Amino acid sequence: MSDVETIERLRHIGWRGDNLPVDGLRLARVVAQHRAGYELHDGHALFGAQPDGRFLRRGIDPAERPVVGDFVEVADGTPPHIVTVGERRSILSRAAAGERYERQLIATNIDYVLVLTGLDGDFNPARIERYLLLTEGSGAQPVVLLSKLDKCEDAALKIAALRERLPQGTPIHAINCKDPASTQELARYLQPGDSAVLVGSSGAGKSTLTNTLFGTATMATAAVRSHDSRGRHTTTHRALLQLPSGGCLIDTPGMRELKLTGEEQLDLFADIEALAEQCRFADCGHGSEPGCAVQMALDTGELSAERWRNYLKLHDEREEQAATLEARLRRQRGGRPIEAPRGHRSKRERE
Numbered sequence: 149m150s151d152v153e154t155i156e157r158l159r160h161i162g163w164r165g166d167n168l169p170v171d172g173l174r175l176a177r178v179v180a181q182h183r184a185g186y187e188l189h190d191g192h193a194l195f196g197a198q199p200d201g202r203f204l205r206r207g208i209d210p211a212e213r214p215v216v217g218d219f220v221e222v223a224d225g226t227p228p229h230i231v232t233v234g235e236r237r238s239i240l241s242r243a244a245a246g247e248r249y250e251r252q253l254i255a256t257n258i259d260y261v262l263v264l265t266g267l268d269g270d271f272n273p274a275r276i277e278r279y280l281l282l283t284e285g286s287g288a289q290p291v292v293l294l295s296k297l298d299k300c301e302d303a304a305l306k307i308a309a310l311r312e313r314l315p316q317g318t319p320i321h322a323i324n325c326k327d328p329a330s331t332q333e334l335a336r337y338l339q340p341g342d343s344a345v346l347v348g349s350s351g352a353g354k355s356t357l358t359n360t361l362f363g364t365a366t367m368a369t370a371a372v373r374s375h376d377s378r379g380r381h382t383t384t385h386r387a388l389l390q391l392p393s394g395g396c397l398i399d400t401p402g403m404r405e406l407k408l409t410g411e412e413q414l415d416l417f418a419d420i421e422a423l424a425e426q427c428r429f430a431d432c433g434h435g436s437e438p439g440c441a442v443q444m445a446l447d448t449g450e451l452s453a454e455r456w457r458n459y460l461k462l463h464d465e466r467e468e469q470a471a472t473l474e475a476r477l478r479r480q481r482g483g484r485p486i487e488a489p490r491g492h493r494s495k496r497e498r499e
């Protein structure tokens with residue numbers, strides 16, 4: 149195959165570079181990570197690979213290891229093995245579940261995070277805000293998709309309210325996931341070289357939209373039944389889907405349950421933070437204090453109670469994660485005792 153052909157194929161799995169690796173090495177993208185190794189795609193086919201020994205060394209920063217979305221150079225062999233990880237143009241991460249704080253890379257080299265919410269009973273601006281926060285600082289651009297436009301009578305109202313609430317310039321598209329003419333406007337995010345992930349709660353229409361973008365209903369739920377090592381049935385999703393428009397969709401389980409990392413700036417709520425600065429007391433609790441600008445805005449309706457609650461919730465969650473992060477960094481630096489994170493002392497300590 150000529151280099152031109154190879155580069156063209158790589159574009160369809162999201163590659164944007166121009167230089168192919170030297171002879172003997174092959175460029176491929178990580179599409180899944182299993183306990184037993186990696187699953188890669190070279191624009192042509194899927195194949196399995198193992199990481200080079202240096203990625204397995206103890207003490208290596210986990211962020212240096214290959215993750216889903218990475219473009220890697222592979223040395224052929226039995227099995228093929230990953231020798232280098234290419235520069236990343238974006239990094240989506242989350243706080244790993246568990247007692248100890250850990251920032252976990254979910255996917256790299258993603259250009260668009262398509263946040264899908266139904267305009268029906270699923271419609272939930274707070275959840276959309278949570279997803280938007282998780283793309284903050286990642287290098288990926290969030291795009292809000294509102295599905296079930298065909299089943300919603302007050303769509304215009306909901307869209308207008310959302311536009312007012314989200315940062316200016318956040319793209320919002322209301323669509324019918326079942327109708328190719330309606331999803332056509334998403335092609336601009338799915339051109340050769342583009343990589344997108346689709347996130348949203350169960351029932352929002354992710355499979356339906358994927359099928360429509362893919363141009364066929366035959367893949368039904370995009371899932372294939374297979375057997376795991378113990379012979380149990382497992383459902384695995386297609387991890388990288390090359391779309392007719394030229395771009396690709398990456399599906400990674402990590403995107404489904406998302407926790408804040410503690411590093412978010414909450415830019416999304418800059419207006420609320422500016423408001424709180426105007427309270428008469430610097431340490432205003434925004435309860436019944438006199439001169440509270442937040443209460444005033446809530447009273448006049450300038451700030452909706454629902455959005456204020458969402459801000460508080462995400463703010464507390466961010467603080468909690470930030471405290472754990474801080475404790476962890478301190479432990480790593482000097483092994484000094486870990487203080488109880490701010491805001492999480494027991495009731496008695498606070499008194």
Ligand SMILES: Nc1nc2c(ncn2[C@@H]2O[C@H](COP(=O)(O)OP(=O)(O)OP(=O)(O)O)[C@@H](O)[C@H]2O)c(=O)[nH]1
Pocket residue numbers: 295296297298299323324325326348349350351352353354355356357
């Ligand atoms: N009328 C209409 N129905 C839709 C639309 N999008 C999805 N649906 C329907 O909503 C239901 C759920 O859609 P799915 O695509 O399975 O949702 P999902 O997000 O993949 O759900 P999970 O697989 O549980 O994560 C299905 O019955 C779809 O046919 C839409 O834009 N319009």
Ligand SMILES: [Zn+2]
Pocket residue numbers: 424427428432433434435437439440441442443
């Ligand atoms: Zn206040």
